[in-house]
Every structure is written in C-alpha cells, then in structure tokens.
Amino acid sequence: MEKISNKFYTGERSLFHSENLQLDNCEFGEGESPLKESRDIELANCKFGWKYPLWYGKNFTVSNCYFAETARAGVWYTENVAFKNVKIDAPKQLRRCRGVTLEKVDFNLAHETLWACDGVKMNAVTALEGDYFAMNSRNMEINGLTLHGNYSFDGAQNVTIRSSKIYSKDAFWNSKNVTVTDSFIEGEYLGWNAENLTLINCTVASHQGMCYIKNLVMKNCKVTNTDLAFEYSSVNATLTGKVDSVKNPASGKIEAEEIGELIMEKDKVDASATEIIAGGKRIN
Numbered sequence: 001m002e003k004i005s006n007k008f009y010t011g012e013r014s015l016f017h018s019e020n021l022q023l024d025n026c027e028f029g030e031g032e033s034p035l036k037e038s039r040d041i042e043l044a045n046c047k048f049g050w051k052y053p054l055w056y057g058k059n060f061t062v063s064n065c066y067f068a069e070t071a072r073a074g075v076w077y078t079e080n081v082a083f084k085n086v087k088i089d090a091p092k093q094l095r096r097c098r099g100v101t102l103e104k105v106d107f108n109l110a111h112e113t114l115w116a117c118d119g120v121k122m123n124a125v126t127a128l129e130g131d132y133f134a135m136n137s138r139n140m141e142i143n144g145l146t147l148h149g150n151y152s153f154d155g156a157q158n159v160t161i162r163s164s165k166i167y168s169k170d171a172f173w174n175s176k177n178v179t180v181t182d183s184f185i186e187g188e189y190l191g192w193n194a195e196n197l198t199l200i201n202c203t204v205a206s207h208q209g210m211c212y213i214k215n216l217v218m219k220n221c222k223v224t225n226t227d228l229a230f231e232y233s234s235v236n237a238t239l240t241g242k243v244d245s246v247k248n249p250a251s252g253k254i255e256a257e258e259i260g261e262l263i264m265e266k267d268k269v270d271a272s273a274t275e276i277i278a279g280g281k282r283i284n
Helices: none
Strands: 002-005 019-025 039-045 057-064 077-089 098-107 117-122 139-143 146-148 157-162 165-169 174-183 183-186 193-199 203-207 214-223 234-240 242-247 251-256 258-263 275-277
Touching: 242 251, 251 258, 258 275
Parallel strands: 002 019, 019 039, 039 057, 057 077, 077 098, 098 117, 117 139, 139 157, 146 165, 157 174, 165 183, 174 193, 183 203, 193 214, 203 214, 214 234, 234 251, 242 258, 251 275
Antiparallel strands: none
16 A cells, blocks of 8 residues: 655645555645545545545545535545544535444534435534534434534434434434434424434423324433424323423323323324323323
8 A cells, every 4th residue: 555645735636546545644725526536545634625525435544634614525425434533624524425434523514414325333423513414314323423403314214323412403304213312302393204213311302392203212201391292293202301291192102200281182183092191190
C-alpha cells in the first residue's frame, strides 16, 4: 500500500480511481470528487474542503479527519466506510451507502444526512441541525447518539437505539421495527404511522405523540409533558409518571400512574377494545 503524506490537492478528480493508498495529513482544496471511484483507502488527519470527495468508492477508513461545510454531499454510493474521531461541518453526508461504521463522529450540520443507507453501526455520534436524519435507512445499530433535528428516522427499518438523546419533532414517522432502550426522546407527533415501535426504559415528552401506530410497545417508560397520546394506535404500554391526556386509542392496554384526561369518542373508536388503567384502577 502506497503512503502519501503532507500533500495538498486541488482540481476535479485529483486522485480519481485510486487504489491501495494511505493518505496522512493531506488536504483536498477546491475541486470536486477527489477520490471518486477509489478503493481500499486509509485516510488519517486529512481535510476535505470541496464537494463529493468519496463517491462510488469501496473500503475507506477515515480517522481524525475534517470535512468543511463546503465538502457537501461527501460520501454517496460507497460501500464499507468507517469513520472514527471525525468532525463534519457539511450537510448531506452519507447517502445510499452500504456498510457504515461511525464512532465518535460530530455532524455539526447534519440535515439530510444518512439517507437510504443499509448496515449502519453508530457509537458516540452527535448530530446537530439534523433535519431528516437517517431517512429511509435500514439495519442500524446505534448507541450513544445525541440528535437535534426534526423528522428523524422517517421510513427507517430494523433499527435499535440505546442510551441516546433525541430531540426531534416527527421522529420515527413511517418507520418499521424500531426499538429504543434507555433513552430520552422529546418532540411533537412522535412515531406517527410507524409499525412495531418499541420503547423500553425511556423518557418521552411529546404533544400528540404515539398516534396512528400499529403495534406500539412501551415498557417502563416515563412520560412527561405528553398529551393527546395514542390516538388510533394499537398499544401495549406500561408507564410511570402522569400522562396529561390520552385520546382515542384503537386497541390494547395502557397502564399509567396517572392520566390527567381520558378522551374516548364512541363514534370514533370502540372504547371496549382498549383497557386503560390509572393508579391501579381501570378507568374506562
């Protein structure tokens, strides 16, 4: 494997179609697609300053590197890419990639990031301004994510999330087979139109959250500042704390320490299809 150190590259496709390179302390300035169509590349302590640096590639390891805001849409259509200790100030990173590993990565302008990727492992990742983060991605294993950004995980499938903090309006819309454990989730309209959404040992705060869900499971979850919850959802929930209001669940069982208001409109749902218990007593 050839090693290249302390080089500065400019111009379009400066290292196009490269193979078996170790790049250390190199900088890529103005010029699109410097490593497009490349294979088996190790990047350490490098800086990317322009668009589309790692497209249509295979087998990249990227450590202690920096992607400037102008390095937009940096990694698309690439297979087997691993980032560690990387700072990314550019949006639209990682789209339609397969085999993605992210460890200690900071996405500081994360909107439209991680779209339609398959096979993603994330540990200790921070994503700020992350609107539409992880849309339509699948087969994701996530630990220690901190996310600020609305509409996250829309259409995602087969996702496990642990020990994370998610601040996101409309999180998990249209998702399928998502399990979140030991995490904090805050945002309006959580989980609408999802299928098989499971929350375990989580704290949830959501206006009109958990509605229109097919097979919602909540185990030992604390709910705060949550109202008009569970509308038209099939749900099995064991909750601590107070739910401000529950409205028109479709079926199942909801057990909470306290429910401030129960709204069951007989012309909208069959009230007998859902067992609702507050403070140890059935209230419907």
